[in-house]
Structures are given as structure tokens and as C-alpha cells.
Amino acid sequence: MNLGYTRISTLEQDNRMNNAEKSRREFLSGSGKVAAAAALFGATGSMAYSAPSTSKTRETDNRMIAIKDKHYYLDNVLLEAGFVRDGQAVVGTETELKTLEIKGGVIAALLDNKQHPDATLAHFDAGGKLLLPAMRDMHIHLDKTFYGGPWRVNYRPEGTTIMDMIALDRKLLPELQPYTQERAEKLIDLIQSKGSTIARSHCNIDPVSGLKNLENLMAVLERRKSGFECEIVAFPQHGLLLSKSEALMREAMQAGAHYVGGLDPTNVDGAMEKSLDTMFQIALDYGKGVDIHLHETSPAGIAAVNYMVETVEKTPELKGKLTISHAFALAMMNEQQVDNIATRMAAQKITIASTVPIGKMHMPLKQLQEKGVFVMTGTDSVIDHWSPYGLGDMLEKANLYAQLYVRANELTLSRSLGIATGNTLPLNDKGERVWPKVQDEASFVLVDASCSAEAVARISPRTATFHKGEMVWGAVGV
Structure with a gap:
């Protein structure tokens, strides 16, 4: 621009x-x-x-x-x-x-x-x-960023809603698309410089961009495949039901995306069960995994977590194939509720992708891990219209995790590295x-x-x- x-x-x-x-x-x-x-x-x-x-x-x-x-x-x-x-x-x-x-x-x-x-x-x-x-950056958006271009901070006044951000996303996508490949390459350079060689990138699938972002991202990943591995989540950023993107999502599966994405089934799609059922059905039809953005902190968010866990429990083909990204609703549960849901999640090999948020929200990440839930981390945004932050540094995420969730000593600090490396550690x-x-x-x-x-x-x-x-x-x- x-x-x-x-x-x-x-x-x-x-x-x-x-x-x-x-x-x-x-x-x-x-x-x-x-x-x-x-x-x-x-x-x-x-x-x-x-x-x-x-x-x-x-x-x-x-x-x-x-x-x-x-x-x-x-x-x-x-x-x-x-x-x-x-x-x-x-x-x-x-x-x-x-x-x-x-x-x-x-x-x-x-x-x-x-x-x-x-x-x-x-x-x-x-x-x-x-x-x-x-290290592993397991939640990033390589396909849309300001990174590599002129510095820019998007204006987000107090009270901005996710629907406001979706409207902005629709407006900006045509401006960002000409730079998708160039900036994705620079983002890969950045996260490699921080020690990450494996990633999972969410990629917009929506009526505005169609499959163009996916095509651009796949071209970049093909060029970089010898030194960088990246799974792609087809992400209906504008709402799976709201934007009528089911057909596009199915095309993305056929084109080679690895995961079916989703977004706030109540706040965005307005129909929790139908939205989640559609997401899971696409995954089952193509033998893919699921990685959903769940930001909802209302009782609807807790209901969505429970519904997804129940769905996996009833559908053996989905065991080990669900990641809940962000999962802020877990921070609204009390300790016993977290223990109960975490036990069920661990049994179904459901994973959590957290950016280790700072602020008022205290995610039960340590409690989840203690119950056997696999917790991974990622950058999410890197200088884009959602956030001006994001360093692409998983060691920084391990540091945040340590500061927020453990009493610092030699042992606990060394264990905290695991959130950045997929739980691979030099010493047991x-x-x-x-x-x-x-x-x-x-x-x-x-x-x-x-x-x-x-x-x-x-x-x-x-x-x-x-x-x-x-x-x-x-x-x-x-």
C-alpha cells in the first residue's frame, strides 16, 4: 500500500x-x-x-x-x-x-x-x-500481514466487536492480496530467525478472497519446503455459516488444506450446533483434522467446548483430530470444571493452541497440562489489522508461560520450554x-x-x- x-x-x-x-x-x-x-x-x-x-x-x-x-x-x-x-x-x-x-x-x-x-x-x-x-509456531496467519511493508497500526476504538473486524477484513483483503506471497516469505524468515521450523498457518477462505490466499500460501510453502514445514488450516474468517463458505471450504480441502477451521459458532454464525456440525462434517468427509478459533467467553463458549468434546467422544474418527485455538471459555470455568473437561479432552487427544494471553484473563494452561492435555503455542497475528504486536518468537511465549504459570526455578523454567517445542526437552x-x-x-x-x-x-x-x-x-x- x-x-x-x-x-x-x-x-x-x-x-x-x-x-x-x-x-x-x-x-x-x-x-x-x-x-x-x-x-x-x-x-x-x-x-x-x-x-x-x-x-x-x-x-x-x-x-x-x-x-x-x-x-x-x-x-x-x-x-x-x-x-x-x-x-x-x-x-x-x-x-x-x-x-x-x-x-x-x-x-x-x-x-x-x-x-x-x-x-x-x-x-x-x-x-x-x-x-x-x-521450535513450533502452531498458530499463525501467514497469508495476511503488514509485516515487511510500511509500519501501520490499525485504529480499533473501544467497543470494536468481532463483527466490526470481519467487516474490516473484507475491506482490507483486496489491498493485502498482492503482497501475500512476498510477506509470507518474510514472515517465514522471521520465525526461522527465532528458531521455529514447523508451523501451522490459518489461511482465509471466504467469498472475498475465494481460494486465492490458499493458492498464494501453498506456492510459498512449496518454495520453502526443504527448510520449513507448515500445516494449513482453511479458516472461514467471515463465519462458516454467516458468509455461506461451506462450498469454498470443501474446495479448500480438495486443494490440499490439512485442517478445517471454524470461528465463534454463536457470536459469529448465530447457530452453535449447526456451525460446529458443518465444520465436523467437512472434516469427516475429507479425512481432515479440525482447528477452530474459539474466542467466546460467555456461557455459549462453554457450551461450544462441551459440544465439541461430546462430538469427538461420539465419533471415533475424530479422536486426536481436534484443536481448540484460544479456548478462552476455559478461563471462565472453576477448577473442578476445568479438571472434568480436561480429563475428557485428554482421553480424546484434543489439543489446545494458546497464544499465552496476558491481561485479565488467566488461562488454566498448567492445569490442562497436568491432566494430560497437549498444549501448544503460536504467534497468531504479526503486525496486522488485528494486532500491532507479534514477534514470531516461541521462546518469548515460553517466557510468558513461565512468568504467568510457574514458580520460577531451574527445573520449572526448563520445563516451560516444552510449550515452544512440542514438549521435546533435552532432559526429562x-x-x-x-x-x-x-x-x-x-x-x-x-x-x-x-x-x-x-x-x-x-x-x-x-x-x-x-x-x-x-x-x-x-x-x-x-
Whole structure:
């Protein structure tokens, strides 16, 4: 959109801010780690830490490169090795430097550091950065955003309703569509720079855009498929019934969308049971999953949750195929009600996708997890007409989760990482290494942190992101 003046793009701003923040954090990290090491060493007398020398860091930085090889060694990888305990309390995390052999997209071997059994293979230097599992942005809208274009904040006066936003969406879609592919590519770059290589994107299916957004998004994902995996939810943003989009949704299923989406069946469609029944029937007809936006916090929202759980309980083909995104109605339930519905959801393998909202609403995410419900997170909006926020950073979401839902300590902070990684963690609750293992997919991120707990607490900078052995963002040393 030409606004008549020149602005620095949001992408350029992010790059400048990332560089400045990286420099600031590297400085603070170096001095902070020395102080923390001295304090911890003095308190325990049993652990030694060392900060990398400035001269070596600079030398490595000057020689940073990208990896093109399919079979290679990655040296100086910091792996978590176990927990340090004071009695029963976890007070620290032990780490060790290792070499990974990467071959054919998997971790072929875990070796002693700088051991290269095949001297003919290329080897690269991770610089002592911490290895964490690749992250997953499981609720994002890649097909419509201001990101990558001029900075813009949409005016949303107090009292704006979802119907007002749907009307605005209809107006803006034709303006945004020419930029769909370009901006989706830039959004993928952004979330890869934050360590995510797997995503689930909702994509508008409506009478205004037809299947054009889906076609554009599928074209982008085809180009990026070697380094990025993304499921697509066909999302009837303007209401499945309200906009008479059932036929379009069925076309989207035939075109290759992975999930049937839905939206507030009472507040938008005005007929809860008919709206949900239509959504589920489309999924059953095409053997697809369901991922519905449920924002409703009224008793109608609770009724919708109960109706969906009952439907899955009565329909075995839907077991493990329903995700309720946002699910704000759960925050309206008391503790016993949450326990009851969570037990039923866990039995049917129903998942929750939460953006970890901040504000007055307190989602029962920890309680859901304790009852066995799989909870994942995602960005949702990134600088679009719904919200000017959204960093594309799942580590930030893990940090928010930790701040809101746990009493911070080494163990709980390290466990909080799971919401960002699909519950893949380097150490189990006993402190045993369970990731990475030989033959695990080589999808991971290098982080400037000493352990998972620090990475979550400090939202530590990422230096490189890998998907199935391919470096998709960042650089390493030689």
C-alpha cells in the first residue's frame, strides 16, 4: 500500500533491532555469566564455569559461514547433561561440549568434542552455543500481514466487536492480496530467525478472497519446503455459516488444506450446533483434522467446548483430530470444571493452541497440562489489522508461560520450554538426557545461553536454526 511517504519497513526495523539487541545481550551475557559463575562457585564449590574470551569470539564471528553440506560434523555444541541438585532441589544444569555428525537430515552420531572419524567430512564450529530442539509456531496467519511493508497500526476504538473486524477484513483483503506471497516469505524468515521450523498457518477462505490466499500460501510453502514445514488450516474468517463458505471450504480441502477451521459458532454464525456440525462434517468427509478459533467467553463458549468434546467422544474418527485455538471459555470455568473437561479432552487427544494471553484473563494452561492435555503455542497475528504486536518468537511465549504459570526455578523454567517445542526437552524430569539421540531428526536451534532455564528466562538470542540438517537461518564458525 502506498501511503504517500517513505517508512523503514518492519523487516528492516527488526533486523536493526535484532542486531542491536544481540550486541547488547552478548555484552551483558559475558559480564553476567562471570558474576553468576563466581556466585555459584562460591556457594557450592562443585561447579566451574568459564566465559569465552573476547578475542576468540571475535575471531569466530569474523569467520561465520552458512552450511551447505548434507553430511558434516558440528563441533563445540553445548548439550545439557543433567541437573545439579542440592538435596531434592534442582539448582543448576550440567552441560558438556559435543560434536554432532549430521547425515541425511538426521543426527547420525554424538561424538566426543572435535572427534572426526571421517577426516574427509567438512566440520563447523557451533561456538559453544546451547543446542535446543527446533521450535513450533502452531498458530499463525501467514497469508495476511503488514509485516515487511510500511509500519501501520490499525485504529480499533473501544467497543470494536468481532463483527466490526470481519467487516474490516473484507475491506482490507483486496489491498493485502498482492503482497501475500512476498510477506509470507518474510514472515517465514522471521520465525526461522527465532528458531521455529514447523508451523501451522490459518489461511482465509471466504467469498472475498475465494481460494486465492490458499493458492498464494501453498506456492510459498512449496518454495520453502526443504527448510520449513507448515500445516494449513482453511479458516472461514467471515463465519462458516454467516458468509455461506461451506462450498469454498470443501474446495479448500480438495486443494490440499490439512485442517478445517471454524470461528465463534454463536457470536459469529448465530447457530452453535449447526456451525460446529458443518465444520465436523467437512472434516469427516475429507479425512481432515479440525482447528477452530474459539474466542467466546460467555456461557455459549462453554457450551461450544462441551459440544465439541461430546462430538469427538461420539465419533471415533475424530479422536486426536481436534484443536481448540484460544479456548478462552476455559478461563471462565472453576477448577473442578476445568479438571472434568480436561480429563475428557485428554482421553480424546484434543489439543489446545494458546497464544499465552496476558491481561485479565488467566488461562488454566498448567492445569490442562497436568491432566494430560497437549498444549501448544503460536504467534497468531504479526503486525496486522488485528494486532500491532507479534514477534514470531516461541521462546518469548515460553517466557510468558513461565512468568504467568510457574514458580520460577531451574527445573520449572526448563520445563516451560516444552510449550515452544512440542514438549521435546533435552532432559526429562529426572535429569536424564532424552534429546538429542542418534537418529533424531536434525532440527534444532543454537542459542546463546548456558541452559534451557536461562534461555527461557532471558529469551536468549539465537545464532543459527537447522531443519533436517539444513541451516535455514544464521551462521556458524569454521
